[in-house]
Amino acid sequence: MVKVFKFGGASVNSVERIKNVAAILQQYPNQQLLVVISAMGKTTNALEKVAEAFYQQKKEEALQLFEQVKLQHITTAKYLLVTNYLACEAQLKDFFTEVEWLLHDRPVREYDYYYDQIVCSGELMSTAIVSHYLNEAGIRNEWMDVRDIIRTDDNFRDANIDWAFTQEKVNDLIRPVLDEGSLVLTQGFVGATDENESTTLGREGSDYTAAVFSNMLDAESQTIWKDVESVMNADPKEIADAVSIPELNYTEVIEMAYYGAQVIHPKTIKPLQNKSIPLFVKCFLNKDLPGTHIHNNTVRQLPPIIVIKRNQVMVELKSKDFSFIGEHNTEILYELFEKLFITPTLTQNGAISITYAFDNREEKISQFAAEASQNFDVQVTPGLTLLTIRHYDNASLKQYAEEKQFLVRQQTTQNIRLLYREG
Ligand SMILES: Nc1ncnc2c1ncn2[C@@H]1O[C@H](COP(=O)(O)OP(=O)(O)O)[C@@H](O)[C@H]1O
Numbered sequence: 001m002v003k004v005f006k007f008g009g010a011s012v013n014s015v016e017r018i019k020n021v022a023a024i025l026q027q028y029p030n031q032q033l034l035v036v037i038s039a040m041g042k043t044t045n046a047l048e049k050v051a052e053a054f055y056q057q058k059k060e061e062a063l064q065l066f067e068q069v070k071l072q073h074i075t076t077a078k079y080l081l082v083t084n085y086l087a088c089e090a091q092l093k094d095f096f097t098e099v100e101w102l103l104h105d106r107p108v109r110e111y112d113y114y115y116d117q118i119v120c121s122g123e124l125m126s127t128a129i130v131s132h133y134l135n136e137a138g139i140r141n142e143w144m145d146v147r148d149i150i151r152t153d154d155n156f157r158d159a160n161i162d163w164a165f166t167q168e169k170v171n172d173l174i175r176p177v178l179d180e181g182s183l184v185l186t187q188g189f190v191g192a193t194d195e196n197e198s199t200t201l202g203r204e205g206s207d208y209t210a211a212v213f214s215n216m217l218d219a220e221s222q223t224i225w226k227d228v229e230s231v232m233n234a235d236p237k238e239i240a241d242a243v244s245i246p247e248l249n250y251t252e253v254i255e256m257a258y259y260g261a262q263v264i265h266p267k268t269i270k271p272l273q274n275k276s277i278p279l280f281v282k283c284f285l286n287k288d289l290p291g292t293h294i295h296n297n298t299v300r301q302l303p304p305i306i307v308i309k310r311n312q313v314m315v316e317l318k319s320k321d322f323s324f325i326g327e328h329n330t331e332i333l334y335e336l337f338e339k340l341f342i343t344p345t346l347t348q349n350g351a352i353s354i355t356y357a358f359d360n361r362e363e364k365i366s367q368f369a370a371e372a373s374q375n376f377d378v379q380v381t382p383g384l385t386l387l388t389i390r391h392y393d394n395a396s397l398k399q400y401a402e403e404k405q406f407l408v409r410q411q412t413t414q415n416i417r418l419l420y421r422e423g
């Protein structure tokens with residue numbers, strides 16, 4: 001049976017880290033492996049800047065920013081590769097040309113289209129480098145362009161997968177290579193339309209790609225390799241005494257992601273759950289640590305799970321005519337969410353007012369406030385943090401919630417949520 005591995009940006013962001021990926025893969029010599037890899041480090045953010053400059057018709061700036069991305073990849077390939085360098089360089093240059101060809105044009109289509117054509121190159125470049133290195137290290141692998149496999153619609157930046165078509169491609173292109181004993185290496189986060197336009201599946205979407213493949217290959221398990229020891233009860237970068245969670249239920253992971261824990265992409269769970277495929281989160285820095293096992297069974301006695309979402313904005317809306325917040329008013333607001341692709345991170349209803357928190361994407365929030373002000377009095381308060389404690393107990397309430405000067409507080413038997421000013 002197949003194992004699916006996903007290595008994220010942090011696991012391939014240097015020569016040493018790529019060598020470490022090879023060392024991990026060497027531990028699975030007789031295993032059918034499909035490996036999904038993300039763009040190196042923060043490449044996706046860098047490519048987003050290229051796309052923005054291009055769309056603002058700052059061609060020189062876009063080309064210059066892309067030059068830096070190119071250099072970073074060429075340098076990594078140079079330090080990493082010996083016999084395969086020239087072959088890798090040729091492959092990278094093809095990807096460079098694909099992007100530069102577009103950058104020399106003028107934007108005539110929507111931004112999201114160009115975003116995807118540019119940003120997808122991050123995953124193509126990283127996987128090309130890793131693939132050549134694995135071959136040098138004696139790990140036979142076949143690099144596959146995921147755009148030949150994952151077919152999506154043209155909802156750029158958040159494309160939806162055509163499951164039937166993709167399943168056929170998995171059967172025709174991936175399965176035979178795995179059966180023949182070769183590791184398959186491909187890109188996360190990326191797909192393509194029936195017109196061969198590149199698409200992406202939403203930020204941090206590589207976990208999801210891996211889950212789609214796990215589902216379609218009826219994998220025995222999926223493993224996401226991270227720079228942390230496991231899924232923890234809080235982001236260890238935020239909370240120093242975060243503890244490891246050895247076991248979790250699929251639903252709990254979806255809940256954590258919903259409240260903003262940026263540890264596993266929420267869309268990842270469903271394809272796995274549908275086929276009861278276990279998900280392991282393991283540490284690429286120390287593969288002997290047990291990590292977290294995520295499955296279908298109930299897990300009791302979870303520790304309090306703390307999720308901190310910074311850079312939140314609160315938007316309070318009062319109906320201008322003192323009408324109650326009823327179907328019509330909420331309909332207007334939900335239509336705006338859909339139009340602007342924004343989702344509240346918290347909602348609090350009153351009789352003639354409604355309060356939302358959002359991630360502070362300034363342009364979108366301004367547009368939301370402007371449009372909503374046709375029907376409501378709108379007040380916007382930026383600079384806030386949203387804290388959620390799931391499975392809270394007295395100790396965690398005391399430690400994290402007690403002294404916060406909150407603007408909104410919500411409490412159920414399971415969760416407590418506070419929206420407060422960043423101090
Ligand atoms: N509950 C949590 N448990 C573990 N890590 C978490 C949690 N919440 C946030 N993180 C953060 O997730 C990071 C790893 O995710 P990410 O940087 O997206 O990895 P990658 O890009 O390699 O997929 C960790 O370094 C950690 O700071």
Ligand SMILES: N[C@@H](CC(=O)OP(=O)(O)O)C(=O)O
Nearest residue numbers: 008009038044203204205206
């Ligand atoms: N590179 C994409 C997709 C992804 O999933 O990345 P990572 O595995 O590093 O979170 C992003 O940064 O959004």
